Amino acid sequence: MVVLQTLPKPDPDLPKIPLAIGLAKTEEARQLIQTGIHDVSAIIRPYVLAPGTPKDRVQTLRRAFADTVKDPEFLEDAKKSKLDVDPMTGEELEKTVHGLFKLNPAVVAKLKEALEAK
Numbered sequence: 001m002v003v004l005q006t007l008p009k010p011d012p013d014l015p016k017i018p019l020a021i022g023l024a025k026t027e028e029a030r031q032l033i034q035t036g037i038h039d040v041s042a043i044i045r046p047y048v049l050a051p052g053t054p055k056d057r058v059q060t061l062r063r064a065f066a067d068t069v070k071d072p073e074f075l076e077d078a079k080k081s082k083l084d085v086d087p088m089t090g091e092e093l094e095k096t097v098h099g100l101f102k103l104n105p106a107v108v109a110k111l112k113e114a115l116e117a118k
Contacts, residue, residue, distance in 0.1 A: 002014055002017050003017065004017065004018060004019075004020050004023075005017050005018065005019050005020065006019075006020045006033075006037050006038075007019065007038075008021070008034075008038045008042075020033055020037070021033045021034065021038070028106075028107065028110070031103075031104070031107050032107060032110060032111060032114070035099075035100065035103060035107065035111060036111050036114065036115075039096050039099070039100060042088055042092075042093075042096060043088070043093060043096055043097065046093055047065065049061065058090070061090075062089065062090035062091075065087075065090070066089065069085055069087055
């Protein structure tokens with residue numbers, strides 16, 4: 001029995017199950033859930049380019065990737081392989097990573113403490 005979702009958006013199959021972030025009582029708790037669960041899981045398998053890659057090339061590759069993950073034939077193959085295809089855009093990934101570098105040091109300390117807990 002599922003009692004709580006740790007996803008950023010509700011799973012369509014579980015519309016009545018609450019989201020953890022919606023139950024957070026403080027802004028700090030929301031930041032911990034957002035950073036420690038949502039952001040980390042969203043960027044677990046990124047496709048990245050070397051620093052200094054020309055912007056036009058980055059945009060071309062981002063468009064190609066976005067087109068691929070919307071392609072019906074690709075999606076059918078993914079479904080047959082039981083793969084969930086719901087990637088972030090390159091812009092979303094970039095924003096998320098930049099946000100991680102701007103985290104409040106107190107939030108970083110609490111995340112570190114939570115991750116080191118045994």
